[in-house]
Amino acid sequence: MTLRNRLILSVLALIALVGLIIGVVSSLALNGFLLARLDAQLKTATDRSLMSIDGPRPDSPSSGSTGSSGDPAFVGGPGQAAGTLGGFSLGGVVDRAAIVDSAGVLQQLTTEQLDTLSSLTATDQPQTVNLGGSLGDYRVAFDRSESGNGIVVGLPLADVTATVTQLVIVTVLVTIGGLVVAALLGTVLIRLALRPLDRVVATATRVTRLQLDRGDVALAERVPDADTDPRTEVGRVGASLNKLLGHVASALTSRQASENKVRQFVADASHELRTPLASIRGYAELTRRGDFDLPPDVTHSLGRIESEATRMTSLVEDLLLLARLDEGPSIEKAPVDLTRVLVDAVSDAHVAAGDHEWVLDLPEEPIEVSGDGPRLYQVVSNLLANARVHTPAGTEVTVALASGVDASGVPSAIITVSDDGPGIDPVLVETLFERFVRGDVSRFRQAGSTSTGLGLAIVRAVVDAHGGGVEVESRPGATAFRITLPKRAVGAAAR
Ligand SMILES: Nc1ncnc2c1ncn2[C@@H]1O[C@H](COP(=O)(O)OP(=O)(O)O)[C@@H](O)[C@H]1O
Ligand SMILES: [Mg+2]
Structure with a gap:
């Protein structure tokens, strides 16, 4: 994976993580705050209900209850908000309960909903319960005596849930938007930031294309000065590369100089050897062909001298030719x-x-x-x-x-x-x-x-x-x- 992609992905991952943390923390905080407020409202609603029941606490359903049919009429009393739930608890069992709707009419709870309420633990702290159907989650609190007689009051959690959900949706949308913007801007910014590195790479690439292994090489490629500022990371890379190229260039120059010296020596030596070799050959031939009475082994030796001189001449010619070809393509066309x-x-x-x-x-x-x-x-x-x-x-x-x-x-x-x-x-x-x-x-x-x-x-x-x-x-x-x-x-x- 390229450095560019890795940087962008890291930035996006960080933003997503921060978005997640902000979302979770703020939803939890908001939820806690709204619940505390709802619990306070529940307390007020309970107090108001107890007042309207008129009396301390109804020990039996008949003693303080109002309403002819035994309905928990206190739910619909003055000041109670629509959706408030109210009911009687008798020996720990909620047997009658109703919810006041927006028109002020009492809606009786079904048997299952009553059972749900009855199954709640016996505590005076507000609890969350799911009443199912169109009612959903409710926050309910009991106000009852040791024997389990008393009232239960509840308020709907729908508003709290809706507000928290809204916050979550907004956070998610903002985070997604942030991610898109960061991806686009980040790509541009990182590309800009890495441009000097591209230039350094381009220089290095040009050097790799040069043929450095032989001949007279002028290694003039350098990273542009703008990219060699040692205060930046890329600048340090560029400066080191330039230093390296400088060393390589001087090494190549001295290699070339010593190669030239050797080649020149071989060329000069071969050239100088040609004349004496020609003489050796010539004198050997002259002696062999001369009108002397030479013993056969002397004639043989002279022949050997001649042929070896010939061989050496061709060796010297070959060396001279190679030395000349090494100097450069000075070939005729x-x-x-x-x-x-x-x-x-x-x-x-x-x-x-x-x-x-x-x-x-x-x-x-x-x-x-x-x-x-x-x-x-x-x-x-x-x-x-x-x-x-x-x-x-x-x-x-x-x-x-x-x-x-x-x-x-x-x-x-x-x-x-x-x-x-x-x-x-x-x-x-x-x-x-x-x-x-x-x-x-x-x-x-x-x-x-x-x-x-x-x-x-x-x-x-x-x-x-x-x-x-x-x-x-x-x-x-x-x-x-x-x-x-x-x-x-x-x-x-x-x-
Ligand atoms: N046609 C060939 N068949 C077999 N061996 C060969 C042949 N051509 C070249 N060689 C081998 O390659 C070597 C190098 O050849 P060359 O450079 O011409 O040197 P030289 O002929 O002086 O030995 C030879 O010594 C020989 O062993
Ligand atoms: Mg050969």
């Missing part, structure tokens, strides 16, 4: 016909390894991408070299080119290099495209002399610099590298 690239690469591979089977699967029409031709050739030839040196003789290698779309739907050229060799060691697959990751060089004799672990790193670096992607799928008998390169835009092709 010229139209490259991939069909040509594949035909060249496969025919070169064919010459290098005639004991492998090479299959070329090209589409009808040429496919062009925009990029650096020699680098793309190097990508394909690295894959072909792998398919050659990391598989036994007789392996069939298929190189296919097709049009398609990449994962995000961009029209792309898709190059697939697949072989039916033994597959890539599963422990390598995760890190395959990282630098110096290579398999067991003793697997195939050929691989030992050329393996550096840089081939696939270069493949990925070049393909990335072209805005493409590379993926691999491998199991024994089926290894496939798939490269997607965005196709040249149609407009660019027409120019």
Whole structure:
């Protein structure tokens, strides 16, 4: 649940609770007050009745009663309000009782109502009793002697009940109204109050979208000054986030600086090594081919020096290329016909390894991408070299080119290099495209002399610099590298 909803719900719950407490307390208080007043009126009505009976207390119904039929005529006496109940109690049993209606006429109580009255506990305090029917609740009080003879007087509770009910209804309505107003106003106010937090969140979200893991990153995102006031809660969050971003930015800058230094060193070192390597190669070759009478093991050593110098040269070239690609996508953008690239690469591979089977699967029409031709050739030839040196003789290698779309739907050229060799060691697959990751060089004799672990790193670096992607799928008998390169835009092709 969002903080916003939780706040609103808490406020509503509090208001409902306060409304409930006010309602209960005020209804109870009002009820108590009205009952006390009614009891006082009951006392007056009892006194008035006793007066009109004329005499202290009627010990027998005949002694003080008035009215020919034995009715409790005192109920209708002067000053008695409509609805007043009056009756005689004889030995604790109420045997005659009546209620005076609004026209001043006495209405006799039914037998059940008399029974209800008789069943009341013998106390002189006023009691509440439900007489049923249209009469409802009554507040009644006895005035009788030890023997249970005397009178009972009652007053209706209807007014009290109606007033208290009214109060309850009003309280409930006011509380509901308050809840609605609080929900509406509260939503607006809380939204306003949380707006600074939204801005802080927006800043954090923008930072998460930045690519911070490599390259030269300028982390300029900061929470606006208005939301960094340390006197407010949100301000403290904003200020801490800014401080954090500052630390991250300086960490990134120093990381980048040290990366640049390493890269520069590798580039410089590789560059400087090229010339002496060329000399070693040249002198070795010169000596070997020279007109000397050299013992065979010296000739062999010179050949080894030459081939190792060649290998080291290509290693140095690879390192230099990787260092340059790391500096940024400084790739050339010229139209490259991939069909040509594949035909060249496969025919070169064919010459290098005639004991492998090479299959070329090209589409009808040429496919062009925009990029650096020699680098793309190097990508394909690295894959072909792998398919050659990391598989036994007789392996069939298929190189296919097709049009398609990449994962995000961009029209792309898709190059697939697949072989039916033994597959890539599963422990390598995760890190395959990282630098110096290579398999067991003793697997195939050929691989030992050329393996550096840089081939696939270069493949990925070049393909990335072209805005493409590379993926691999491998199991024994089926290894496939798939490269997607965005196709040249149609407009660019027409120019
Ligand atoms: N087609 C393939 N079949 C089997 N193993 C392969 C294949 N391609 C690459 N590999 C494995 O991946 C490793 C890394 O390849 P790569 O980066 O080109 O380095 P290198 O070829 O110099 O060893 C290789 O050492 C090899 O073990
Ligand atoms: Mg390789």
